[in-house]
Amino acid sequence: xxxxxxxxxxxxxxxxxxxxxxxxxxxxxxxxxxxxxxxxxxxxxxxxxxxxxxxxxxxxxxxxxxxxxxxxxxxxxxxxxxxxxxxxxxxxxxxxxxxxxxxxxxxxxxxxxxxxxxxxxxxxxxxxxxxxxxxxxxxxxxxxxxxxxxxxxxxxxxxxxxxxxxxxxxxxxxxxxxxxxxxxxxxxxxxxxxxxxxxxxxxxxxxxxxxxxxxxxxxxxxxxxxxxxxxxxxxxxxxxxxxxxxxxxxxxxxxxxxxxxxxxxxxxxxxxxxxxxxxxxxxxxxxxxxxxxxxxxxxxxxxxxxxxxxxxxxxxxxxxxxxxxxxxxxxxxxxxxxxxxxxxxxxxxxxxxxxxxxxxxxxxxxxxxxxxxxxxxxxxxxxxxxxxxxxxxxxxxxxxxxxxxxxxxxxxxxxxxxxxxxxxxxxxxxxxxxxxxxxxxxxxxxxxxxxxxxxxxxxxxxxxxxxxxxxxxxxxxxxxxxxxxxxxxxxxxxxxxxxxxxx
Amino acid sequence: xxxxxxxxxxxxxxxxxxxxxxxxxxxxxxxxxxxxxxxxxxxxxxxxxxxxxxxxxxxxxxxxxxxxxxxxxxxxxxxxxxxxxxxxxxxxxxxxxxxxxxx
Numbered sequence: 001x002x003x004x005x006x007x008x009x010x011x012x013x014x015x016x017x018x019x020x021x022x023x024x025x026x027x028x029x030x031x032x033x034x035x036x037x038x039x040x041x042x043x044x045x046x047x048x049x050x051x052x053x054x055x056x057x058x059x060x061x062x063x064x065x066x067x068x069x070x071x072x073x074x075x076x077x078x079x080x081x082x083x084x085x086x087x088x089x090x091x092x093x094x095x096x097x098x099x100x101x102x103x104x105x106x107x108x109x110x111x112x113x114x115x116x117x118x119x120x121x122x123x124x125x126x127x128x129x130x131x132x133x134x135x136x137x138x139x140x141x142x143x144x145x146x147x148x149x150x151x152x153x154x155x156x157x158x159x160x161x162x163x164x165x166x167x168x169x170x171x172x173x174x175x176x177x178x179x180x181x182x183x184x185x186x187x188x189x190x191x192x193x194x195x196x197x198x199x200x201x202x203x204x205x206x207x208x209x210x211x212x213x214x215x216x217x218x219x220x221x222x223x224x225x226x227x228x229x230x231x232x233x234x235x236x237x238x239x240x241x242x243x244x245x246x247x248x249x250x251x252x253x254x255x256x257x258x259x260x261x262x263x264x265x266x267x268x269x270x271x272x273x274x275x276x277x278x279x280x281x282x283x284x285x286x287x288x289x290x291x292x293x294x295x296x297x298x299x300x301x302x303x304x305x306x307x308x309x310x311x312x313x314x315x316x317x318x319x320x321x322x323x324x325x326x327x328x329x330x331x332x333x334x335x336x337x338x339x340x341x342x343x344x345x346x347x348x349x350x351x352x353x354x355x356x357x358x359x360x361x362x363x364x365x366x367x368x369x370x371x372x373x374x375x376x377x378x379x380x381x382x383x384x385x386x387x388x389x390x391x392x393x394x395x396x397x398x399x400x401x402x403x404x405x406x407x408x409x410x411x412x413x414x415x416x417x418x419x420x421x422x423x424x425x426x427x428x429x430x431x432x433x434x435x436x437x438x439x440x441x442x443x444x445x446x447x448x449x450x451x452x453x454x455x456x457x458x459x460x461x462x463x464x465x466x467x468x469x470x471x472x473x474x475x476x477x478x479x480x481x482x483x484x485x486x487x488x489x490x491x492x493x494x495x496x497x498x499x500x501x502x503x
Numbered sequence: 504x505x506x507x508x509x510x511x512x513x514x515x516x517x518x519x520x521x522x523x524x525x526x527x528x529x530x531x532x533x534x535x536x537x538x539x540x541x542x543x544x545x546x547x548x549x550x551x552x553x554x555x556x557x558x559x560x561x562x563x564x565x566x567x568x569x570x571x572x573x574x575x576x577x578x579x580x581x582x583x584x585x586x587x588x589x590x591x592x593x594x595x596x597x598x599x600x601x602x603x604x605x606x
Contacts, residue, residue, distance in 0.1 A: 308546065
């Protein structure tokens, strides 16, 4: 699994995601003593975190989709076990083993690496579903994953409400499963999905060009989306040309045919339309940021609704899947702000976020609210969640914790309320750490020197967008964002239930 | 005074009936707004209210607080009117911040 992920990573810039990992491992774990099971969990996480095979010696960007219950679409599927042979049982019958394994994985996450740092990869994404809450033991498991979220920040909470089933990966990308996918679930190895690329639209740029004229603004959005679609068509034609070379071509791995169709199923590929700076676009056009007035928020929703309907129209026109995705924008939020400062000053100077004198400028990511606004976390999750049903290919709300270390029960209560009372697709809690290069110890918060040995040889760690990384590798734009982030310190400790009840 | 908001799509089988209820209420002097989810305005408004299926009919007060809603089915006009009556309350009767009618 790890080696194949490494092979795939050399073909894809984004994440390599694996679905229902604990469920598919379960038939192999029957009768395995706890100690061995724990060792296996540790080995899986260690190997994924150490395989520096991606660009520039990075670890493989891996996502493990995990479930407490066996998902409905796999429950009655014939299980494959040791030797690659059917075991004669269904995956539903392996729920207890799947639960043992997912618990073991989170116990490893809780410990962190040798210096107590969180593992950057593989990312654990836990699906919270209606069935999750009906499955015995869920409360204890929710406490465990919330404790990991508070201590190390690893846990991603993916919300699959109603009959929704999806596979999540990368910073927030997700593939919603339709009827034909659920049919494929009878043969899980057929469930192979990819997004060919994300073409991101600079929304503040459109607002500058439209000069306050709403008709022009929506015409310009249409024009920009059509250009993005054209970029996708060109890229797809190029990739298809390479794939047509088969085993002799550079994408030979993706053309192998083991089950009646090529490994890369182009018919199921998605083409992502991303966005950066909705908040700034709304501010330029209406004078308010989205969290400042209901009218501004509704205008932001109208922009994304327009883009979603355009994506649907383009999908019909070209017979391809165009869907919106929140661009993670590690560098794009910085690059767009710099370009607009060059081409749309002086107005852009009043709009970009960050500190112009330091060059630490950025636009707010995707459809997020101003991240420096002192919003109650549940209000942020609710407001940002209003956009999520329109963004089919993935959305996420960050809750920046800073030095705060909320108790697990408080976070668990928060997660339950988010599932029941909002439309939010995915949340993650992000603490900050300082790790000492001299004495190899890790403490909470971003500090300039190690509180244990006094060394200034320290490294800050926190989530840049959809994953953890060392701050020394960040671009100036993200450093500016880091300074501005509103940390939810103290909001969860004792006030969790009250805060959540305020939805 | 408040209003009734009706969310529909062209293809949903129960939506024409929801339209009829809306027209009837309009004739009786109720403020009714229609939203087509296949337009940006309609889809944005639906997202704002977390409308997930059609038809959806909701009644809200002046502060855009939802007092009642019908999701995926069409009520009798009288049922909607019953809620709307609260909005047509005589002067001196107010809905407080918790959404409770006070005299």
